[in-house]
Amino acid sequence: MLLAFDVGNTNIVLGVYKEGKLLKDWRMSTDKKKSADEIGILVDQLFKYEGICLKDVSDVIISSVVPTIMYSLQHMAYKYCDCEAIVVGPGIKTGMNIKYYDPKQVGADRIVNAVSAFKKYGGPLIVVDFGTATTFCAITGKFEYLGGAILPGIKISSDALFQNAAKLTRVELIKPENVICKNTTKSIQSGIIYGYVGSVEYIVKRMKKEINEDNVKVVATGGLSNLIASEAELIDVVDKYLTLDGLYYIYSMNK
Numbered sequence: 001m002l003l004a005f006d007v008g009n010t011n012i013v014l015g016v017y018k019e020g021k022l023l024k025d026w027r028m029s030t031d032k033k034k035s036a037d038e039i040g041i042l043v044d045q046l047f048k049y050e051g052i053c054l055k056d057v058s059d060v061i062i063s064s065v066v067p068t069i070m071y072s073l074q075h076m077a078y079k080y081c082d083c084e085a086i087v088v089g090p091g092i093k094t095g096m097n098i099k100y101y102d103p104k105q106v107g108a109d110r111i112v113n114a115v116s117a118f119k120k121y122g123g124p125l126i127v128v129d130f131g132t133a134t135t136f137c138a139i140t141g142k143f144e145y146l147g148g149a150i151l152p153g154i155k156i157s158s159d160a161l162f163q164n165a166a167k168l169t170r171v172e173l174i175k176p177e178n179v180i181c182k183n184t185t186k187s188i189q190s191g192i193i194y195g196y197v198g199s200v201e202y203i204v205k206r207m208k209k210e211i212n213e214d215n216v217k218v219v220a221t222g223g224l225s226n227l228i229a230s231e232a233e234l235i236d237v238v239d240k241y242l243t244l245d246g247l248y249y250i251y252s253m254n255k
Helices: 036-049 067-081 108-121 154-164 184-211 225-229 242-254
Strands: 002-007 011-018 021-029 059-064 125-130 133-139 144-152 217-222
Touching (some): 002 067, 002 242, 011 036, 011 242, 021 242, 036 067, 059 108, 108 133, 108 242, 144 154, 154 184, 184 225, 217 225
Parallel strands (some): 125 217
Antiparallel strands (some): 125 133, 133 144
16 A cells, blocks of 8 residues: 655645555644654554554655655654655656756745646646645647646635734624625625636736647546636546545556
């Protein structure tokens, strides 16, 4: 079995694959101070709850945007799974031509998403990942990674508002029925949600022009993708498992 780790700034998503099929996935908070043993014990408990044996894991792959947790994850793979983890980074095989000025600057999560989306949906395409930061990736029909854009995540944006405007209280991130709202809570929700939708749609429109190919698909993933996609008409597909599946595809190319 394969254990895949998608390490973000806020959460770690992990999934276990058997013969190419995702058996189960979990989400836990990213804690940069956790040791290999703490991670190993937690993963073992999650596995046992689902009736899965951690000792059956023969391979581990890691995509991380948090360098400080990498040692613990790699040591956990060695100690609890008796294997050397595959790490998504420079030198990994993807088959994708990266057109960045410095390909090493492209985040592991963006590489994984691009590989997964192209494998599942073909190109050309734009991948939008709604995480701590919202990332946009442009991929051509020839499987070339052109580059992209990075936008502060919707939670970061809303937190900045509440921290700097003394009279505005935190609100739940839900979509109001109307843009014109008649109380403060709904007005904040309207501005945050519809304002963010507008930002996403404008960036996607500009990227489509710059890709300059026909039938550019737009694939969304990440925690708040469903919320934004319900209003953003330019998003064609929401894929909850895009990153985990991408880790499986990259593992298959590098095992």
